[in-house]
Amino acid sequence: MGTNFTDLVNTDVITAANINSRLEELGVAIDAGLSLVAIDLPITAGETLAIRDAVYIASGVGGDTAGRAYKADASNTYQSSQGFVIGFATSAIASGSTGEARAVGITPGFTGLTAGAPQFVSETAGEVVEVEPANSWLMGIAISTTEIMVNSRGDQGTVATS
Numbered sequence: 312m313g314t315n316f317t318d319l320v321n322t323d324v325i326t327a328a329n330i331n332s333r334l335e336e337l338g339v340a341i342d343a344g345l346s347l348v349a350i351d352l353p354i355t356a357g358e359t360l361a362i363r364d365a366v367y368i369a370s371g372v373g374g375d376t377a378g379r380a381y382k383a384d385a386s387n388t389y390q391s392s393q394g395f396v397i398g399f400a401t402s403a404i405a406s407g408s409t410g411e412a413r414a415v416g417i418t419p420g421f422t423g424l425t426a427g428a429p430q431f432v433s434e435t436a437g438e439v440v441e442v443e444p445a446n447s448w449l450m451g452i453a454i455s456t457t458e459i460m461v462n463s464r465g466d467q468g469t470v471a472t473s
Contacts, residue, residue, distance in 0.1 A: 349416025352397060354380035356404040363420055364437035365450055366412050367396040380404075380412060382437035385444040391432045392446040398461050399450070417458050424453035 357369055357379030365383040369375035372389040380400075384390040399418045404410035421439075424430070430439040432448040439450050439459070451461040 350414045351401055351411040351416075352414050353409060354397075354400075354404070354412050355409050356400075356406050357381045359406050360400040360404040360410070361437065362400055362403050363418060364400045365396065365432050365439055366398065366400055366437070367391070367394040370395070383432040383448065383450075384436040385432045385434045385446045385448065386436075388446050390436075391448045394448075396432060396448045396450070399459070413461050416461055417454065418451075418461050419458045421453075421457050421459060424456050424459065426453050426455050428453050430459050 354366065354368070355378070357376050358381055360366060360380065360382065366380045367383045367390055369377055369379050369381055370389065371377035373387060375381050380397075381390065383394070383396045385392070388394070398412040398414040401411045401413050401418075425441055428441040429443070429452055430441060430450045431443050432446075432450060433440040434444050441453075449462075451459045454460045
C-alpha cells in the first residue's frame with residue numbers, strides 16, 4: 312500500500328505539525344510535545360526485553376528464532392555489526408510477546424550519557440557504550456545526559472567527533 316503525501320506538499324508551508332498530523336492519521340507513532348517524528352516498529356521478543364534495551368531482529372543465526380527481536384550485543388557479529396539492529400525497546404516485553412522498538416527519534420530515560428557522544432551497541436547485551444567496541448554498531452547520539460537521538464544505521468566507526 313502506497314502513502315500519498317500530496318496534501319503535505321500542496322500546503323503553503325510544510326511544518327512539523329502538519330507532517331506529524333498526517334503521519335498520525337497513517338498510524339505512525341508520534342512523541343507528544345516533539346516536533347520530531349518518532350518511528351516505533353512492531354516487534355516480537357525472542358527473549359525478555361527491558362525498556363531501552365538495544366535490539367536487533369534475528370536471521371536465525373546463533374540459535375535465535377528468525378524474525379524475533381533480541382538484545383543487541385557487540386560480542387557477536389550476528390547481533391551487532393552484521394545483524395539487523397533496529398533500535399530500543401519502548402517498554403518491557405516478555406519473550407514471545409509483542410511490543411515496539413524505537414528506530415528513529417528520541418529515546419529518553421537513560422542515565423550517565425555524555426551529551427554529543429556517539430552511542431554504540433555494547434558487549435553487554437542490550438546496552439550501549441560511548442567507546443566503540445569491536446563489531447560496533449552506531450545506535451545514535453546522546454543529545455543530553457538522559458536521551459539518545461536514535462538513528463540505528465551502524466556506520467561502524469565513521470562518526471565525526473570533532
